[in-house]
Amino acid sequence: MNRLVLVGNGFDLAHGMPTRYNDFLLGYLKRAFNSSGQGSLYQDRLMMVTSHDFQSQVSGLFEGLNTTDDLIEHCYKNGFLNALMNNKGIQIGSITIKPLIQVYIRSDFFRILLSKCNVNNWVEIENEYYLQLxxxxxxxxxxxxxxxxxxxxxxxxxxxxxxxxYLSELDCVGKNMDFTKIFEGDIVLDEMPLLKQEFSILPKETLILNFNYTSTVERYISDLKNVELVKVKINNIHGTLNDIGNPMIFGFGDEIDEDYQLLEKAKTKGFFKYIKSFWYFRTENYHNLIRFIESEEFQVVVLGHSCGLSDRTMLNLIFEHKNCKGIKIYYYANEQGDNFNELTEEISRHFSNKAALRAKVLPKPLCVPMPQINVKQLEGANIELEAADEIEPS
Structure with a gap:
């Protein structure tokens, strides 16, 4: 029996990496505004920005608001379009500072994303793109x-x-060896009612289906014990950064949606430019996935993947396949609660056979909270090590 591990953005988040789309939009705005400099111009396909030395004008006037990055965070909390993008100045309390920064949004789609990007809402760029289509x-x-x-x-x-x-500049600062145990551990057969065996086995093969563009998961493979024995491979199904041979795939992937057939009937060219299915033809990754799920019975392990509709066609293929005998969820949990129920609701969208859904998804007592890395604790340990290195021996 094989194991198929679906690695999604939650895996990078568990490593302390700011890889949500909100994080990306904040990072992009900070880069753009800082690049504009004092009176100079920043421009790209999305917007133009002229900045006038923010720091010298507001330094000392507002507590905790001294840099351009502070300004972006302020607007993130108060709404970008209202606080920043109206070109009438920046409203901070009862004071309006103008003309501190002038912004021209060149993209209606980008404006929509900014309007939905705030502390109380997570932007889903791929879903928003499909809605606009x-x-x-x-x-x-x-x-x-x-x-x-x-x-x-x-x-x-x-x-x-x-x-x-943005992603090229991110670094992963640590590892949690509990992930290694997930990649190389046994499959517990008696957890899955579709199987009648009552013992555990080492997978014949483990395929890590990496939906991320980062190489975070690759750092674990070299640590695996007896890597040849456990036969763990990675399929970067959505491509990797700066790799011509495996280009980054970004877009929407729900061919089951009722409106998709209407897109197929449309005579205007361009509706499929960022539909994932057509990008999969550019590499052998999708065919290698099909070969894997056709080869043996397998258990699916969900590791940080939201199982949303942007990958619906592929997830439907995997979950409803006759060789898929169980789906084990590693869910996110903290003191406030967890997202187990949310994940099961998302997974259910990929099943037309609801009886199979209930038979394949393992109940919560058999699932496990996903390991996390305490980045602050890790950084603190590094600071202590650096300080120790600086102490001269007596």
Missing amino acids: KRILKLGNKGNVPKELEELNTSMHGIIEALKV
């Missing part, structure tokens, strides 16, 4: 479909390029 499709003769479609795809291209830059 469907909106444009429904325009019909009432709008300029080719022009709006071209503008949307141009915006998406700009976002992808900015995302590449």
